[in-house]
Amino acid sequence: MKRFLTTILWLCAAYLGFAQTAIGVKINSPASTFTIITPIQSMEGYNVEYFGKTGVVNSGLFLRMPIKTHFASQIELMYKREAIPYRPEGSDLKLQDRRHIRFDYLEMPFLLQFEGKKWFRGFGQIGLAPKVLLLASYSEKQNSEKFNMTQYFNKILFTFHVGGGVMWEIPKWIFTADARFSMNLTPITDQEHVPHLYFKDAKSYYFAISIGAGLKLPKNKNEEPAIQEPAYPSNEEPVYQEVKEEPIPQEAKEEAAPQEVKEAE
Template identity: 35%
Template sequence: MCIIHLFWLLTSILNLAVAQKAIGVKLNNPLFYGGAPGTLRAVNDEKIEVEGHWGIFNAGLFARFPLKKHWAVHTELLLKNERAKYTYTLYKQEMIAPYFAYYYLDVPVLLQYETREPAINPNAIRPFVQVGFSPKFLLKANYFSSQLDAEQNVYPYFNKVVFTTQIGGGVLWQTEKLFLLADMRISVNLTPVAGIVRGIDFSNGRSYTITFSGAVGYKLPLVSLQKNLTN
């Protein structure tokens, strides 16, 4: 709940600096979502093979704040699901690969540059690029294995906050009331998701994800900076 309060505090602060904003929902396309946990190592020094994760559905909220001419600030509050699947090479044919599943509240803050100035033709399709950072707050972490009767909670062994850098691009289009956006984004962890968990060392792994998403939002009425300050 504190993270949600921080998100809306950020939107309130930015509201003092801009004339108009848009808020809405964002969904990724599972067919165009993929990622990998990076380099993992077995603590017993046995060779392991690591697999990525694909076809996962994520969703959340976004808020967009135009700045000056081509620039805008884009923030999100997303539920994100990531996985790390591995097998010991020596026993690959004899076992079903176990995996870790970890779930985050992802809060990216991105600076966005639009190639066309909105004031000139606000209804035109505008390509953009964006770059920024994101703290990811751990919500849940589980371990799955065919040798266990049920999933195992490994939340205590994972880092509670992970920092990422993000870069992407896409197109946006707006009407008088609606705001539509489609983007492709790459997110790379700057810090590890965990240390040693169930005999697997995550400390040198820097996971990444690539995702294609769509968003639809509502453009809030124009409010002048002077009116904000006087109220």
């Protein structure tokens, strides 16, 4: 697990060395978040009626880097809660009185995005994600005491992601709104006996609408500064400095005169 997280951090650091990398936050809309876990059945001898709309807030960070025209990669680190509010089939228990099983995950999607070129554009995305179970809990009612059930479920799952949305890009910021569907590629548990519900071979299906905002980072290139040659004015004539000759002292003239006479003789 440590090696895996180290690899993730190394990749994130590598991304920061490229132009136009953006780092930001995103959050889902609780009113448009749904989770379905199937197939499940009661371990207590009655049929189960469960509900996908959970109204939970999931949020996290993203790191986005354009690869080439129309393509970009995005890594996310998201807190994600999936929950099953359920009741005996045919009963009229309200949400606050239903039994709840909750799963708290740390999910890390690796996404490939394909997009338009304009400043306001649509995009699609597809990718895979490891999903680490932080806590699984059970409660008799929505707000009653919670009991730890983590030991009954797989600690690491893998999920498939697909979705799309729109992006608004300005010089220093990007803003996104997207819809995402994800599903487990691996089962929630391999155990035959789990308290309350039978989860053997069950998988989760998740849908959410999210918004995000990211800051575009400056370039980080190790380039030597260009050497600039001195610029000479082309429209100006060169200026010459006048040199004045100083008069020879009288003593020097008298000493030089006898030497000239000797040379003449």
